[in-house]
Amino acid sequence: MSGLHVDSIRKRFGDKQILNDIFISCKPGQIIALLGRNGSGKSTLLKIIFGSLSADNKFIKVDDRKIDSLYQKRKLIRYLAQDNFLPNHVKIKNIIQCFCDKKNAALVMENNLIVPSLQKKVNQLSGGEKRILEILLVVHSDAKYVLLDEPFNGSSPLHVEIIKSLIKEHSKDKGFIITDHDYENVLDISSTVILMDNGNTRVIKEFSELIEFGYLPARSERIQPPNL
Template sequence: MSGLHADSIRKEINARQILSDVFISCQPGQIIGLLGRNGSGKSTLLKIIFGSLAADHKYVAVNARKLNSLFESRKLIHYLPQDNFLPDHIQIKTIISCFCSSAALSLLLAEDLIKPFLKSKINQLSGGEKRIVEVMMMLYSDAEYLLFDEPFNGISPLHIEILKKLIQKHSVSKGIIITDHSYEHVLDIATNVILLDKGNTKVITEHRQLVELGYLPASASSVLKQ
């Protein structure tokens, strides 16, 4: 069975069932948009899939190979957390040269979006600029699957549009699961949409279902693409 499969994921926090037998899957060529209200468990789910957070029960596999730990998944799956994770006092060109293969590095260094930052250190960048660097490092990594948690946070509208095109470009060879408070950007690039609601996942086949299920207000109907 090819692809990334996460099944029977359960997680209870402070006596509250956050995830209840959740299933989600992803194939190379897919961008899975993961939507849900604040506190619905989206970040928790991504961390469990990645392996950085323990679950009460889980089954995570890539290409039928079960992954039991962060160590086993580190070359197959990369996770972009909500908070910036790069070291402050190292030059960006040095960081990405350690993170990317030599072939990917040459391509990343040629990207106009990252060129202005290469000689800077992370602590010299704004929050949005840090996010651009992190997202692009993930896209040019060798990982087969990427988990993006709030990738557009703090980024200018112009740069968001550029990143969305890059995400679509790299999804040809990678599987991507993405969640962001700016749902319209997620819907714009997602090939498949999943709503996490009351601990369970629901497949969304038409955007109007997001209104019917109470995730979006009725006023959003007029701007949703069908």
């Protein structure tokens, strides 16, 4: 069975059960929007799938291969962390060559947004520029599945559109799981919407369900995104 399958994920912080038997499945070509209120466990779930956070219980399988440790996932999963994560002391050109294979590195280095900064170090970029670079690196990686934690955070409207088209373009041969509070833009590109609520996941079929389950305020009905 091809695809990324995440099953029986349980995580407790102190007395609070953050994740309770979570199941998510993602195939190349799919863009899954993972929505939920603050503290609902979205980032925790992505970190567990990626392998940087341990779970009380987990079962992760990629294309019939059970995954236990982080470095087994090298060519399978990439993760865009919520905050900037690039090493400040390294030149951007070197970072790109280290992060991507030759073909993809050339594509990133040819990108109009990156060309002027190639010889700079990461600490010379603004927060938004760092974010764009991180997204370009993660999306252009050789991994089949990409986890994006708040990709639109700190990005200007123009950059948001660039990020959206980049994700759409690469979703032809990659599977994406995206979480961001900018729900309109996330819904705009997603093929499946999952709401995290009280440690459980719910597949959302109608936009009104986001209001019904308390993710959006009632007045949000006016801005019905095209995909729902």
